[in-house]
Amino acid sequence: MSTEYARNDWYVVADVNQLAAGQVVETRLLGQPLRVSGSPDAPLVTTADGTALPAQLRYDHIWTSPGADPRPLPDIAEAAERDRTFVPCGGVRVRCSPLRAVENFLDIAHFxxxxxxxxxxxxxxxxxxxxVEIREDVDEVWATQIGFHQPQAAKSATEAIETRYEYRVPAPTTAVLYKTCPPKPEAWDVIAIFVQPLAENECIAWPWMALYDEVTPYADLVQFQQEIFLQDRSILENQKPTLLPLDPRLEIPTRCDLTSVVYRRWLKRKGATYGALTTAA
Amino acid sequence: MGVGVGVRMNSVAVGLSRDLAPKRVMRAVAYGHDLAVWRDGENGLHAWDNRCPHRGMRLSHGFVRGDRLACLYHGWQYRKDGGCAYIPAHPGLEPPETIRAQTYSVIEKSGVIWVSTGNDAQGVDTGPVSEPLRSLTFFCAEAIARAAFEDTPFAGNLPQVESTGRLVAGGHPVAVLANPVTESETLIHVLTSAGVGIAAKKALSRWCEAARSVAERQAA
Incomplete structure (x- = not known):
């Protein structure tokens, strides 16, 4: 196990609603206990010995990084578009590798x-x-030109549609999905997953949405996304091994798994192995 | 001591036949291996490594379609011989022979499902004592669980131990089959004979629970 790469990424450790409600959140990150307190505009993240870590509010969540030299927090440009509805969906704790949770998010064949x-x-x-490609200039994995038949692509969908998808992985535990917006087919809805690694085999998935949907009540949007993540959890807690295997001989992919194949290759190349199984078959 | 003591066993009792209906899957453990045990539509029985070779999903969460077991995650379908027959994401693709679920040898005998990690599962013939009474998990090692049945009185008297290894409790014949799941967890299957009436079965069932208390107290 190495946290060397992982320490210099940013991670969600709470959402804005928790701090707005005055909660003090006792949590963990990369195996270490953390406390999140303060207000949404002035969040405070401290370790067990009281050391303050950098903390910032982005995309309706509180982010921190335990590393000495953090890489930039991924930019999601749509967060600045004022006509979108922003939906932090709350955290879903899953007993699986944080990398397995991201890989599942990138998978369409299971729908x-x-x-x-x-x-x-x-x-x-x-x-x-x-x-699928690794965009070397930005060091991100991108999957494009994906289409899939969906009975109810979003809460706002009134009928089955052929949904277009694009996936973007800007950091090992952050993934962004751009998908057809049912009431506004020329635009993309944005759904991201921010995965907080509690440990190598345990994480919290924080889904966040930036939608064109002024109709559906907030609670219903959250409910829709939570239902989907709870369905995913029943899969994620039953994969063996718990860690994500990076040796291509351990699990057999097929053509539709190209995003997963490239994601694993990208992690291996970067040495982003926290939550990964790196031993050979 | 239960049935099988002194007999060189290559198989372990993973469950009762009646608890696995056609077209159903259950999870089981044999010699430390996590298994998916399933019946096809024609009542055929199969025991596989509990892992889809694609993305490691437990096949015990899967579903049976006809004579195939499908993985819940992506619907990959496996034939009775373990070979992958169909990948729904690519309906026109002939799956390569290399995609196979690992199979184990399994048979049914005396109303019990027996699995071997070798290639020749053999069950124990418990003779007329092949009426399933119940299965229970004991949180203790196998030896403690087995001994507890001998040390637990039934209606005030300790059971007799027959030369076959079977017990007689209150005049009722009993076979105790043990499957060591871990060092501290044992799955027990208890059989009796078909002639035993419902009131006696209830009493035997309570006696099994008493044996469990004895065993778990000793293990604690």
């Missing part, structure tokens, strides 16, 4: 089986070819 009737349904199971 008909795990999110039946919502994000997919039989017989619409086929995954058409799409593109």
């Amino acid at each position: 008909p089986f795990v999110h039946t009737g919502i994000l997919g349904e039989e017989p619409h199971t086929e995954v058409a070819p799409y593109k």
Whole structure:
């Protein structure tokens, strides 16, 4: 286990609603206990010995980094678009590797089986070819030109549509999805997952949405996303091994797993191995 | 001592036949291996390593379609021989032979499902004592669990131990089968004979619980 790479990334440790409600959050990050307190505008993150870590409010969540030289927090430009509805969905604790949680977020082939009737349904199971690349200039994984039949792509969807998807992985535990906005097909809805690594085998997934939806009540938007993540949890807590294998011989991918294959390769290349199984088959 | 003591066993009792209906999957443990045990539509029984080779998902969460077991995660379907038959994301693709679930040898005997990690599962023939009474988990080692049945009185008297290893409790024949799940957890299956009436079965069931208390007190 190495936290060397991981220490210099930013992680969500609480959401804005917790601090706005005056909560003091006792949590963990990379195996170390942390306390999150203060207000949304002046958050305070401290370690067990009282040391203050850098803390900032971004995308309706409180972020921190335990490293001496943190890389920049990923920029999500849509967060500045005032006509969007921003939805922090709360945290879902999952007993799995933080990297498994991200990989599941990047996977579309499971929709008909795990999110039946919502994000997919039989017989619409086929995954058409799409593109995946590591964009070297920004050091991000991008998957584009993805299309999938979805019975209810979002809370705002009134009928099944052929949804377009693009995925972006700007950091090992941060992934952003751009998908067709049902009431505004020319625009993208943005759904991100910020994964807080409690330990190598335990994490909190913090979904966050930036949608064009002025109709659906906030509670219903959260409910929709939480239902999906709870369905994913039943998968994530039953994968063996718990850690994400980086040796390509340990799990057998097929064509539709290209995003996962490139994500694993990218992690390995960077040495981002916290939550990964690095031993050979 | 229960059935099987002194017999060189290559198989372990993972469950009762009646507890696994056709087209159902259950999780089981044999010799420390996590297993998916399932019945196809024709009542055929299969025991596999509990792991889809694709993304490591436990196959015990999967579902049976006809004579295939499908993984819950992506719906990959496996034939009875363990080979992958169908990948829903690519309906036109013939899955490579290399995608296989690992299979174990499994048989049914005396109303019990037996699994071997070798290639020739053999059950114990418990003769007329093959009416399933119940399965219980004991949080203790196997030896403690087995001994507890001999040390727990039934209606005031300790059970007799027969030369077959079976017990007679209150005049009722009993076979105790033990599956060591871990060092501190043992799955016990208790059989009796078909002629035992419902009131006696209830009494035997209470006696099994008493044996569990004895065993777990000793292990604590």
